[in-house]
Amino acid sequence: MMDWERFYRRADYDRCAYIGGEQMADLVERFFEWRGVPDDFASVGCGPAVVPFLLAERYPDTEVFGFDLSETVVQDNAEKAEEQGLDNLRFAVDSLPNLDTDEKFDVVYCVATLYFVEEPKRAIESLYARVREGGHLVLNYPNETSREQFDREFDGRKRESFELVLSGANLINEDVVRDVTGAETRNYWELVDAEEEAFVDSARPCVVVEK
Numbered sequence: 016m017m018d019w020e021r022f023y024r025r026a027d028y029d030r031c032a033y034i035g036g037e038q039m040a041d042l043v044e045r046f047f048e049w050r051g052v053p054d055d056f057a058s059v060g061c062g063p064a065v066v067p068f069l070l071a072e073r074y075p076d077t078e079v080f081g082f083d084l085s086e087t088v089v090q091d092n093a094e095k096a097e098e099q100g101l102d103n104l105r106f107a108v109d110s111l112p113n114l115d116t117d118e119k120f121d122v123v124y125c126v127a128t129l130y131f132v133e134e135p136k137r138a139i140e141s142l143y144a145r146v147r148e149g150g151h152l153v154l155n156y157p158n159e160t161s162r163e164q165f166d167r168e169f170d171g172r173k174r175e176s177f178e179l180v181l182s183g184a185n186l187i188n189e190d191v192v193r194d195v196t197g198a199e200t201r202n203y204w205e206l207v208d209a210e211e212e213a214f215v216d217s218a219r220p221c222v223v224v225e226k
Protein backbone atom coordinates (compact mmCIF):
# COMPACT_ATOMS: atom_id res chain seq x y z
CA MET A 16 0.00 0.00 0.00
CA MET A 17 1.14 3.58 -0.64
CA ASP A 18 3.32 4.85 2.23
CA TRP A 19 2.65 8.58 2.06
CA GLU A 20 4.85 9.55 5.01
CA ARG A 21 7.81 7.84 3.34
CA PHE A 22 6.91 9.52 0.07
CA TYR A 23 6.91 13.03 1.60
CA ARG A 24 10.04 12.33 3.67
CA ARG A 25 12.01 12.02 0.45
CA ALA A 26 13.34 15.47 -0.38
CA ASP A 27 11.88 17.43 -3.28
CA TYR A 28 8.46 15.89 -3.66
CA ASP A 29 6.39 17.87 -6.07
CA ARG A 30 4.18 20.51 -4.38
CA CYS A 31 1.38 19.78 -6.82
CA ALA A 32 -2.37 19.34 -6.69
CA TYR A 33 -2.89 15.73 -7.62
CA ILE A 34 -6.06 16.35 -9.59
CA GLY A 35 -6.58 19.38 -11.79
CA GLY A 36 -3.65 21.55 -10.60
CA GLU A 37 -4.21 25.15 -9.51
CA GLN A 38 -7.42 25.24 -11.50
CA MET A 39 -9.00 23.28 -8.65
CA ALA A 40 -8.94 26.47 -6.56
CA ASP A 41 -10.81 28.32 -9.34
CA LEU A 42 -13.42 25.58 -9.27
CA VAL A 43 -13.76 25.95 -5.49
CA GLU A 44 -14.32 29.68 -6.10
CA ARG A 45 -17.21 28.78 -8.39
CA PHE A 46 -18.51 26.47 -5.69
CA PHE A 47 -18.36 29.38 -3.23
CA GLU A 48 -20.29 31.55 -5.71
CA TRP A 49 -22.99 28.89 -5.61
CA ARG A 50 -23.09 28.27 -1.83
CA GLY A 51 -21.64 31.48 -0.41
CA VAL A 52 -18.13 32.06 0.95
CA PRO A 53 -17.67 29.83 4.02
CA ASP A 54 -16.38 30.98 7.39
CA ASP A 55 -14.15 27.94 7.39
CA PHE A 56 -12.92 25.34 4.92
CA ALA A 57 -11.11 22.06 5.70
CA SER A 58 -9.22 19.96 3.19
CA VAL A 59 -8.79 16.39 4.44
CA GLY A 60 -5.90 14.50 2.84
CA CYS A 61 -4.58 17.92 1.82
CA GLY A 62 -1.09 16.78 0.72
CA PRO A 63 0.97 19.83 -0.35
CA ALA A 64 -2.22 21.87 -0.04
CA VAL A 65 -2.23 23.77 -3.33
CA VAL A 66 -5.95 24.54 -2.97
CA PRO A 67 -5.81 25.56 0.73
CA PHE A 68 -2.88 27.96 0.05
CA LEU A 69 -4.67 29.64 -2.87
CA LEU A 70 -7.97 29.87 -0.97
CA ALA A 71 -6.29 31.31 2.13
CA GLU A 72 -4.75 34.05 -0.05
CA ARG A 73 -7.94 34.78 -1.94
CA TYR A 74 -10.29 34.67 1.08
CA PRO A 75 -8.49 36.28 4.04
CA ASP A 76 -11.69 36.18 6.12
CA THR A 77 -12.08 32.42 5.72
CA GLU A 78 -10.24 30.11 8.14
CA VAL A 79 -8.60 27.43 6.02
CA PHE A 80 -7.41 24.10 7.47
CA GLY A 81 -5.47 21.22 6.00
CA PHE A 82 -5.33 17.74 7.52
CA ASP A 83 -3.14 14.90 6.38
CA LEU A 84 -1.79 11.68 7.85
CA SER A 85 1.77 12.65 6.94
CA GLU A 86 3.60 14.64 9.63
CA THR A 87 6.20 15.71 7.09
CA VAL A 88 3.78 17.31 4.66
CA VAL A 89 1.83 18.93 7.52
CA GLN A 90 5.04 20.45 8.92
CA ASP A 91 6.25 21.60 5.49
CA ASN A 92 2.87 23.23 4.84
CA ALA A 93 2.82 24.93 8.25
CA GLU A 94 6.32 26.39 7.67
CA LYS A 95 5.34 27.63 4.22
CA ALA A 96 2.14 29.23 5.58
CA GLU A 97 4.16 31.04 8.22
CA GLU A 98 6.74 32.22 5.66
CA GLN A 99 3.90 33.60 3.55
CA GLY A 100 2.25 35.28 6.53
CA LEU A 101 -1.01 33.43 6.00
CA ASP A 102 -2.57 33.69 9.48
CA ASN A 103 -5.83 32.13 8.31
CA LEU A 104 -4.17 28.87 7.19
CA ARG A 105 -3.45 26.02 9.62
CA PHE A 106 -2.42 22.41 9.36
CA ALA A 107 -2.67 19.34 11.59
CA VAL A 108 -1.96 15.64 11.41
CA ASP A 109 -5.19 13.69 11.27
CA SER A 110 -6.30 10.63 9.38
CA LEU A 111 -9.25 8.81 7.95
CA PRO A 112 -11.28 6.73 8.48
CA ASN A 113 -11.68 8.25 11.99
CA LEU A 114 -10.72 11.88 12.23
CA ASP A 115 -9.60 13.01 15.69
CA THR A 116 -10.55 16.63 15.28
CA ASP A 117 -13.91 17.50 16.80
CA GLU A 118 -14.13 20.87 15.06
CA LYS A 119 -16.84 21.54 12.53
CA PHE A 120 -16.49 23.40 9.25
CA ASP A 121 -18.77 25.03 6.68
CA VAL A 122 -17.02 23.11 3.92
CA VAL A 123 -15.16 19.81 4.21
CA TYR A 124 -13.27 19.00 1.02
CA CYS A 125 -11.83 15.55 0.38
CA VAL A 126 -10.37 15.14 -3.09
CA ALA A 127 -7.91 12.53 -4.40
CA THR A 128 -7.75 10.89 -0.98
CA LEU A 129 -10.39 8.17 -0.52
CA TYR A 130 -8.53 6.13 -3.15
CA PHE A 131 -6.00 5.37 -0.41
CA VAL A 132 -8.37 4.75 2.51
CA GLU A 133 -9.38 1.25 3.53
CA GLU A 134 -12.76 1.87 5.11
CA PRO A 135 -14.55 4.38 2.88
CA LYS A 136 -17.93 4.16 4.67
CA ARG A 137 -16.44 4.99 8.05
CA ALA A 138 -14.39 7.71 6.41
CA ILE A 139 -17.50 9.32 4.90
CA GLU A 140 -19.28 9.15 8.28
CA SER A 141 -16.33 10.85 9.91
CA LEU A 142 -16.02 13.53 7.20
CA TYR A 143 -19.75 14.29 7.26
CA ALA A 144 -19.73 14.50 11.06
CA ARG A 145 -17.22 17.35 10.70
CA VAL A 146 -19.61 19.39 8.50
CA ARG A 147 -21.57 22.10 10.29
CA GLU A 148 -25.39 22.19 9.86
CA GLY A 149 -26.10 23.97 6.57
CA GLY A 150 -22.56 23.22 5.37
CA HIS A 151 -21.26 20.99 2.57
CA LEU A 152 -19.04 17.99 2.03
CA VAL A 153 -17.21 17.79 -1.30
CA LEU A 154 -16.21 14.19 -1.81
CA ASN A 155 -14.24 12.50 -4.58
CA TYR A 156 -14.18 8.70 -4.35
CA PRO A 157 -13.33 5.60 -6.38
CA ASN A 158 -16.08 3.51 -7.96
CA GLU A 159 -16.15 0.50 -10.27
CA THR A 160 -15.56 2.74 -13.31
CA SER A 161 -12.41 4.13 -11.65
CA ARG A 162 -11.19 0.57 -11.10
CA GLU A 163 -11.74 -0.37 -14.75
CA GLN A 164 -10.07 2.82 -15.97
CA PHE A 165 -7.05 2.52 -13.65
CA ASP A 166 -6.70 -1.13 -14.61
CA ARG A 167 -6.45 -0.13 -18.29
CA GLU A 168 -4.22 2.92 -17.80
CA PHE A 169 -1.92 2.45 -14.80
CA ASP A 170 1.22 0.38 -14.62
CA GLY A 171 4.29 -0.20 -12.41
CA ARG A 172 4.51 1.90 -9.22
CA LYS A 173 1.23 3.63 -9.95
CA ARG A 174 -0.58 0.28 -9.90
CA GLU A 175 0.92 -0.45 -6.47
CA SER A 176 -0.21 2.93 -5.13
CA PHE A 177 -3.76 2.29 -6.25
CA GLU A 178 -3.84 -1.29 -4.98
CA LEU A 179 -7.00 -0.75 -2.88
CA VAL A 180 -8.89 0.53 -5.90
CA LEU A 181 -7.51 -2.08 -8.32
CA SER A 182 -8.36 -4.95 -5.94
CA GLY A 183 -11.86 -3.51 -5.52
CA ALA A 184 -11.35 -3.28 -1.73
CA ASN A 185 -12.52 0.31 -1.27
CA LEU A 186 -14.92 0.98 -4.12
CA ILE A 187 -18.20 2.70 -3.35
CA ASN A 188 -20.95 4.39 -5.33
CA GLU A 189 -23.34 7.30 -4.97
CA ASP A 190 -25.97 5.16 -3.19
CA VAL A 191 -23.41 4.39 -0.49
CA VAL A 192 -22.72 8.11 -0.01
CA ARG A 193 -26.47 8.76 0.28
CA ASP A 194 -26.98 5.84 2.71
CA VAL A 195 -24.12 6.87 4.95
CA THR A 196 -25.01 10.57 5.05
CA GLY A 197 -28.79 10.23 4.78
CA ALA A 198 -28.67 13.17 2.35
CA GLU A 199 -28.94 13.80 -1.38
CA THR A 200 -25.86 14.13 -3.57
CA ARG A 201 -25.09 16.49 -6.45
CA ASN A 202 -22.42 16.20 -9.09
CA TYR A 203 -19.64 18.65 -8.08
CA TRP A 204 -18.09 18.84 -11.58
CA GLU A 205 -21.45 19.77 -13.06
CA LEU A 206 -22.09 22.32 -10.32
CA VAL A 207 -18.79 24.10 -10.99
CA ASP A 208 -19.14 23.71 -14.75
CA ALA A 209 -16.05 21.53 -15.13
CA GLU A 210 -17.59 18.49 -16.82
CA GLU A 211 -15.62 19.14 -20.02
CA GLU A 212 -12.20 19.47 -18.33
CA ALA A 213 -9.83 16.70 -19.42
CA PHE A 214 -8.69 15.87 -15.87
CA VAL A 215 -12.25 15.19 -14.74
CA ASP A 216 -12.28 11.94 -16.68
CA SER A 217 -9.94 10.24 -14.23
CA ALA A 218 -11.40 12.03 -11.20
CA ARG A 219 -15.00 10.94 -11.34
CA PRO A 220 -17.03 10.82 -9.31
CA CYS A 221 -17.02 13.91 -7.10
CA VAL A 222 -20.17 14.83 -5.23
CA VAL A 223 -21.48 17.58 -2.97
CA VAL A 224 -23.54 16.59 0.05
CA GLU A 225 -25.37 19.27 2.01
CA LYS A 226 -25.95 18.91 5.74
Ligand SMILES: C[S@@+](CC[C@H](N)C(=O)[O-])C[C@H]1O[C@@H](n2cnc3c(N)ncnc32)[C@H](O)[C@@H]1O
Nearest residue numbers: 019032033060061062084110111126127128131
Ligand atom coordinates in the same frame (compact mmCIF):
# COMPACT_ATOMS: atom_id res chain seq x y z
C1 LIG B 1 -3.01 12.04 -3.98
S1 LIG B 1 -2.74 13.02 -2.57
C2 LIG B 1 -3.97 14.30 -2.76
C3 LIG B 1 -3.61 15.58 -2.08
C4 LIG B 1 -4.62 16.71 -2.28
N1 LIG B 1 -5.93 16.36 -1.75
C5 LIG B 1 -4.73 17.07 -3.73
O1 LIG B 1 -5.79 16.85 -4.34
O2 LIG B 1 -3.74 17.57 -4.27
C6 LIG B 1 -3.45 12.03 -1.29
C7 LIG B 1 -3.17 12.58 0.09
O3 LIG B 1 -3.98 11.87 1.01
C8 LIG B 1 -3.22 11.61 2.17
N2 LIG B 1 -3.82 10.43 2.80
C9 LIG B 1 -3.74 9.15 2.40
N3 LIG B 1 -4.43 8.35 3.22
C10 LIG B 1 -4.96 9.16 4.18
C11 LIG B 1 -5.76 8.94 5.33
N4 LIG B 1 -6.15 7.71 5.66
N5 LIG B 1 -6.12 10.00 6.09
C12 LIG B 1 -5.69 11.25 5.77
N6 LIG B 1 -4.93 11.54 4.70
C13 LIG B 1 -4.56 10.49 3.91
C14 LIG B 1 -1.81 11.39 1.68
O4 LIG B 1 -0.84 11.60 2.68
C15 LIG B 1 -1.75 12.40 0.54
O5 LIG B 1 -1.23 13.63 0.97
